[in-house]
Structures are given as C-alpha cells and as structure tokens.
Amino acid sequence: MRTNIVQSDSDSWDSAALAQVPDSVIVAATKKSNDMGGDPGTTANMIAEQYPNIKKGNSTNSDTDSTDVGDKPYLNADEAKQQLSSLDYYRKNRSEIEITSTTKSTDDWKFNFTKGNMTGTIYVENTGLISATSSDGKELGSGIWR
Known part of the structure; x- marks a missing residue:
C-alpha cells in the first residue's frame, strides 16, 4: 500500500x-x-x-508542534488504559476480558489480555490508533481513539 x-x-x-x-x-x-x-x-x-x-513539504517536530487541545505526544499507563473503550471489541467484551500485563514501548502501550481460553494483545498507540489481535494472529478490531 x-x-x-x-x-x-x-x-x-x-x-x-x-x-x-x-x-x-x-x-x-x-x-x-x-x-x-x-x-x-x-x-x-x-x-x-x-x-x-x-506530506511532502510538511516538516513537523512532534516535540514542539503539538498545538491541538489534548494532543499529547505520549500517554501514561492510566491514560492509555482509559482509551481501551474506544475499541469496539473491548467495549463489547469488557466483562469477559482480563488485562494480564501492561508494557510501554516507545510509540505505544501493549495490554496483554485473556478472554476465556483466548489470549491476545491490545495496542494503544500514541498516534491515536488502537488495535487488538489474538495470540494466533487474528485481528480482533482496530480504531482511532483521538
């Protein structure tokens, strides 16, 4: 693409x-x-x-150009966890999902979870995207939280 x-x-x-x-x-x-x-x-x-x-000719510096209200370059763990409800899969299955671990990387937060016998990962990216995949690689959903 x-x-x-x-x-x-x-x-x-x-x-x-x-x-x-x-x-x-x-x-x-x-x-x-x-x-x-x-x-x-x-x-x-x-x-x-x-x-x-x-976009060509559009240079940005994420450290200085964040001018939109609520446009923070990095989320803390609590802020990232609050965004989970932006994902349809999480919202629909919230009562069955248990977050088992939380890991921060440079560009996102990774939430490992279990739902019954299934395990998976939800990524909350600082860019505003959120996605979930099962441990066998099946995409469970994606969206935008910003």
Missing part, C-alpha cells in the same frame, strides 16, 4: 516518511478507506491525520 500511495501522487507523498509509519497504521487506514470506497489518496490522507510528515 505504501508504494500505491506514493505512485498515486508522487508529488504529494514522501516515501521515506511513509516507510516510518507502523504497519498497523497502514492496515487500519487501508481497511477504513476500502470500507468507504476510497483509493490510495484517501488512505494517505487518513494516515496524514496522524503522520503529517508523510
């Missing part, structure tokens, strides 16, 4: 910056765009909402 985006309008999209966008962001935006009947340009614009540096 990265190649399709750049090829759709090479004057608008920065391939080097796009290569730095996590795969989960690309997949979530592609799915959302496809569901709406979108094309690579629509997908790119969705990604650019969270990663504006993919």
Whole structure:
C-alpha cells in the first residue's frame, strides 16, 4: 500500500516518511478507506491525520508542534488504559476480558489480555490508533481513539 500511495501522487507523498509509519497504521487506514470506497489518496490522507510528515513539504517536530487541545505526544499507563473503550471489541467484551500485563514501548502501550481460553494483545498507540489481535494472529478490531 505504501508504494500505491506514493505512485498515486508522487508529488504529494514522501516515501521515506511513509516507510516510518507502523504497519498497523497502514492496515487500519487501508481497511477504513476500502470500507468507504476510497483509493490510495484517501488512505494517505487518513494516515496524514496522524503522520503529517508523510506530506511532502510538511516538516513537523512532534516535540514542539503539538498545538491541538489534548494532543499529547505520549500517554501514561492510566491514560492509555482509559482509551481501551474506544475499541469496539473491548467495549463489547469488557466483562469477559482480563488485562494480564501492561508494557510501554516507545510509540505505544501493549495490554496483554485473556478472554476465556483466548489470549491476545491490545495496542494503544500514541498516534491515536488502537488495535487488538489474538495470540494466533487474528485481528480482533482496530480504531482511532483521538
């Protein structure tokens, strides 16, 4: 999809910056765009909402350019956990899900969970994306929490 985006309008999209966008962001935006009947340009614009540096000529510094209300570059554990309800899968299964561990990485929080006999992981990314996968690799859902 990265190649399709750049090829759709090479004057608008920065391939080097796009290569730095996590795969989960690309997949979530592609799915959302496809569901709406979108094309690579629509997908790119969705990604650019969270990663504006993919637009050529649009340099940003995340340490100094966060001007939107509530646009914090990094969440703490409690803030990340509050965002779990943004995910349909979590909201619908909340009473059956037990969070077993929480891990912070550079760009996200990882919540390992169990639901009955199933285990999985929910990622709350600082970019505003949230996704869940089962331990066998099945995508359980994704969304945007910002």
